[in-house]
Amino acid sequence: MTTSKTLADFLDASDIEKLYKPVGEAIGLPGRMFGAEFYALEQRDYFPRIWSPVGFASDIPDPGDAKPVELAGWPILLVRGKDKQVRAFLNVCRHRAMRVVTEPCKGRSTFMCPWHAFTYDLEGKLVATPKIGGDRSNRDPSFKMEDVDLKPVRIGQWLDMIFVNIDGKAKPFEEHIQPLNDLLDSFYDLSTLKRAESWSTVYEGNWKVAVETVLDEYHIPFAHPQLIQGVKHNNHENAHHDGLYVMTSNARIYSDTRDSGTAMGYHFNFPRILKENAPEPRSHFVTIMPIGAIQTRPNHALLGLFLPDGSDKTNIVFVHYYPGESATDPAFKQARDENVVSWKEVFAQDTPFAIYVHKNHEIRDAAGIGTRMAPAWEKGVASFYRSMVEVMRQ
Numbered sequence: 588m589t590t591s592k593t594l595a596d597f598l599d600a601s602d603i604e605k606l607y608k609p610v611g612e613a614i615g616l617p618g619r620m621f622g623a624e625f626y627a628l629e630q631r632d633y634f635p636r637i638w639s640p641v642g643f644a645s646d647i648p649d650p651g652d653a654k655p656v657e658l659a660g661w662p663i664l665l666v667r668g669k670d671k672q673v674r675a676f677l678n679v680c681r682h683r684a685m686r687v688v689t690e691p692c693k694g695r696s697t698f699m700c701p702w703h704a705f706t707y708d709l710e711g712k713l714v715a716t717p718k719i720g721g722d723r724s725n726r727d728p729s730f731k732m733e734d735v736d737l738k739p740v741r742i743g744q745w746l747d748m749i750f751v752n753i754d755g756k757a758k759p760f761e762e763h764i765q766p767l768n769d770l771l772d773s774f775y776d777l778s779t780l781k782r783a784e785s786w787s788t789v790y791e792g793n794w795k796v797a798v799e800t801v802l803d804e805y806h807i808p809f810a811h812p813q814l815i816q817g818v819k820h821n822n823h824e825n826a827h828h829d830g831l832y833v834m835t836s837n838a839r840i841y842s843d844t845r846d847s848g849t850a851m852g853y854h855f856n857f858p859r860i861l862k863e864n865a866p867e868p869r870s871h872f873v874t875i876m877p878i879g880a881i882q883t884r885p886n887h888a889l890l891g892l893f894l895p896d897g898s899d900k901t902n903i904v905f906v907h908y909y910p911g912e913s914a915t916d917p918a919f920k921q922a923r924d925e926n927v928v929s930w931k932e933v934f935a936q937d938t939p940f941a942i943y944v945h946k947n948h949e950i951r952d953a954a955g956i957g958t959r960m961a962p963a964w965e966k967g968v969a970s971f972y973r974s975m976v977e978v979m980r981q
Contacts, residue, residue: 590627594979597625605957606976610969615958621793621948626659626898632979633877634659635753637830638763640879640892641665642749643906644673645782651695651709655688659794659895661753663740664688664698668709675742675751676711681735711737746777747906748879748890766828767875774865775883779858781914784927785906788934790893792945794878795971797893797901799944800937802874802971804835805964810936824869825967830974833967836871857919858910861885874967876974886910889930899945905930 597620598606605614619625642656647667654665655678662678664687680687685702692698697714699706706715713732720727743750743760745767750760757763771777790797800806804823808815815821820840827833860883861868871883880891891905907926913919951957960968 590624590631592624592628594628594632594976597628598976603976606969606972609962610960610966611962613960613969615960615968616795616972617957618948618950618952621795621898621945623898626793626895628979630659630661633975634661636757636978636981637877638743638750638752638757638760639877640745640748640750640875641675641894642892643747643782643890644744644749645747645906646691647673649693652691652693653688653695653698654691655686657894657896658751658753660897662686663751664737665749666698666709666711673742673744673749674710675740675749676737677740677753679738680705681713681737687737705735707737711739713737746780746881746890747782747908748875763831767832767873770826770828770832770834770873771871771881771883774862774869774871775860775888776862777860777883777888779860779910780888780908781911783907783909783914783923785904786927786931787902787904788931788938789896790901790903790938790941791899792901792941793898793948794893794895794901795975796941796945796948797903798874798878798971799968800940801872801880802833802835802967803964804837804872805961806940810940811933814933825964827967827970829970830977831876833874833876833971834871835967836869838867838869857886857913857922859886860888860910874971876971880905887926901941903934905934 597617602617607613639658641658641663642654642665646654647665650667650669650671652667656663656665664676664678666674666676668674678686678688680700680702682700682703682705685700687698687700687707697706697708704717705713708714713735715725716730716732717725719725719730741752741755743764745764804821822838822840824836825834868885873881875881878893878895882889888908889905890908891903894902894904896902907923908914909923
């Protein structure tokens, strides 16, 4: 995570000028911005400065539950307190920097560092220092316990998704997330959603490549033909809000007389989350910057995370949500399982793109090859790039 480099070492004035040209003329990020050296800069100058999703509140449902997570190498501990509120701390013991919690746990009242047994309560307060004053003393008058609580991390929650801002300087979370609410509120009632199945996969590529594989509709006819079988008109829309989301959506029109809801896979009899007065039965896939996602359909939704694991690997987690009791009702289990299978297929189809695009980023600068963007489809890709650059230029 330590680096002496700055953004200017990777992106010069000419690169920035090319990136900010109209989308049809713009050149994407240089390949060197997908490697290990730039990842170290992102760890220092990007991820700590923003609101980023890192986990799910439903992973720690009860008081005393905790889960360690990482945001691009930053170790974070999510804890459900006695007051049922979720808190976040840097998962770094204030004694000698051990990870305080290394595995998810439940029903705890304290957390004891495994190295020297420094013990913290659910609010991060240091409450015990066994043998610190010698073999028979748990206190040392020269050691001030009040100065060494776990370091808190600013936290926000949207639906089931937990966000953190490590440096504490981002705008208020409610202000940050409001445009996403505005985007979805006219279509969906998301308040009834309950957690169901989850699954994970790994992409052997930089986190930005992993995110790019899913944030546009352009590749769907070529990479996921099963998603547009029988489609006469995709009726797609793209939108973006710099620094928060990139959205693609569709309201597909089919070439035969089938009900479009059935053909789009909505034939499962889950209660609908689409509002009665919604403009139309659209499906939305929203990339929540920098590493989150929500997929909404008229009767269910998914939340996803694209978690960087070094510069060349991304751990992907998706959780499915359904209205009310349909999330757990055995009568819907087959339908839910089929839905999981279909989504796993989509991400398996994207796996080669993450692998080979990442490999080509490693060599294309030497060949003088820049990347381009299709104006009708990929304004959001440009927004994704530019929003990151803007944060790191601050």
